[in-house]
Amino acid sequence: MPDSAPLQTFSLSENAAKRILVLAEQEQSGTMLRVSVSGGGCSGFQYGFDFDTQVEEEDRVFERDGAKVVIDETSLELLTGSQIDFVEDLMGSYFKIENPQAESACGCGSSFSIAL
Template sequence: MTTDNQDPFISLSSSAAKRVAWLAEQEGKPDLMLRITVSGGGCSGFQYGFSFDSSVNEDDKTFQKDGTKAVIDEMSLDLLNGSEIDFVEDLMGASFRITNPNATASCGCGTSFAI
């Protein structure tokens, strides 16, 4: 993924890109993008949200890996700048996970964080 060092960015792992592409194919909608949001709540203050979307809003920024797109609104991007979105399958299950360099603390399940 190529970005200007001045612009906020996130990166998608190959595993995340493959999973988004597979899920979009299962839905029969190859243009679906992974929408990542941050909202107040969770046990650490902020909470990650994942959904699928086929539209880009005026305040969204898109990121691409292997032809797969992720979309993030401007406010969430401020909290996610420099993060990597991954898809992991382990004994606890399968899920998208975020490695966020801005987080000072996170909960045990990895879905909420503090700054």
């Protein structure tokens, strides 16, 4: 039996799901949070957040309590095992990615590096 590709996982915290639903209500019907990873930032890779209504062929959709996050396959390789959370603290309110693949992150948490 051939080895199958590892399952690429990503999850949403309860707080993230609630916030995505609130923000999606302010957008058009069918809005999802798109999470992406691109080169850049002070640590090598940076997270991107945007709203989208389209799911492309190379996208995966993750859902919790009706809130949906869409991630392209390339970004998902760098996000496998991660969880998105929504944090409210003295610094403000923001989405935060808890990425087990990240070796280091910048102080603001929007960029990270991994060992290749």
